[in-house]
Amino acid sequence: MPLFPAPSYDSAVVALRAAGCVFAEDEARLILGAARTPDELTAMVARRASGVPLELVVGWAEFRGLRVGVEPGVFVPRRRTEFLVERALARVPAARVVVDLCCGSGAVGAALAAALDGAELHAADIDPAAVRCARRNVAAYDGHVHAGDLFEALPARLRGRIGILAANVPYVPSDEIGLLPAEARDHEPRVALDGGTDGLDVLRRVAAEAPDWLAPGGCLLVETSERQAPAALDTFARSGLTAELAVCDELFAHVVTGVRP
CATH class of the missing domain: 3.40.50.150 (Vaccinia Virus protein VP39)
Structure with a gap:
């Protein structure tokens, strides 16, 4: 279940779509799942909209069924x-x-x-x-x-x-x-x-x-x-x-x- 009300999800989708994110709905769900507060959600959406890779925004990448932690300055696994x-x-x-x-x-x-x-x-x-x-x-x-x-x-x-x-x-x-x-x-x-x-x-x-x-x-x-x-x-x-x-x-x-x- 989303941590925040539906309008937060909708607003995130709109912002991500405007930034050119092809899979805005999926990305919004992942960001909502990672954000702990409304303010953090806003900041994470802004980072993604500015071009920061989604994996660095949420702090992990999926790789062969594993959730692999990633951080700024580290190559994101493909x-x-x-x-x-x-x-x-x-x-x-x-x-x-x-x-x-x-x-x-x-x-x-x-x-x-x-x-x-x-x-x-x-x-x-x-x-x-x-x-x-x-x-x-x-x-x-x-x-x-x-x-x-x-x-x-x-x-x-x-x-x-x-x-x-x-x-x-x-x-x-x-x-x-x-x-x-x-x-x-x-x-x-x-x-x-x-x-x-x-x-x-x-x-x-x-x-x-x-x-x-x-x-x-x-x-x-x-x-x-x-x-x-x-x-x-x-x-x-x-x-x-x-x-x-x-x-x-x-x-x-x-x-x-x-x-x-």
Whole structure:
């Protein structure tokens, strides 16, 4: 049941529609459910109408059935990334050690841990805000979150033991950042978006070191674009991984998987 009278809902819908929110009714319901007072409701609607992503307004994002906490300055998990989780579980359904690299909010790691009962979960990010956020989201799974640059952040004891290495690396080419929707361009950290000149700089670094960290039969998974997929596949193969591309047309998701022989 709504916390406030119907006119508050109606006013919120009108304001969100005027701001261009396509799903104004659904968004108004979510905001009403999160607001604790009429004044907070007014402020939250105003933030959303000004272009702040809905997830940052209400403080959470839905990801593979989980409510993942998000906060300003942290990358908001995308529904299309659920496909990466599905591919990981299909490839290594009994993984005992899972790493969520470039973890952001920790959504991928949390989703994997929720599906893999008892798996040892580690996550890492270079951004302190992401590390703080991820620690809250993986706490329920006894997950460990490390601060640092890619593999440098991980405990050395994980080398050669990782069954699933999910690396949702930034892959937007630097000169295309300005073309992103304002919700991403203006409200998400550039370090979580910018993949360098061709968008593959971080992917190359991860692929180069991944074979040393994966267990035999373990897999590295990254999300990429349709345009970048051929180069990503070649990069994985050059690193000694058996590479394949999976595509989900419904989510417009492209996931490259590399398996250590």
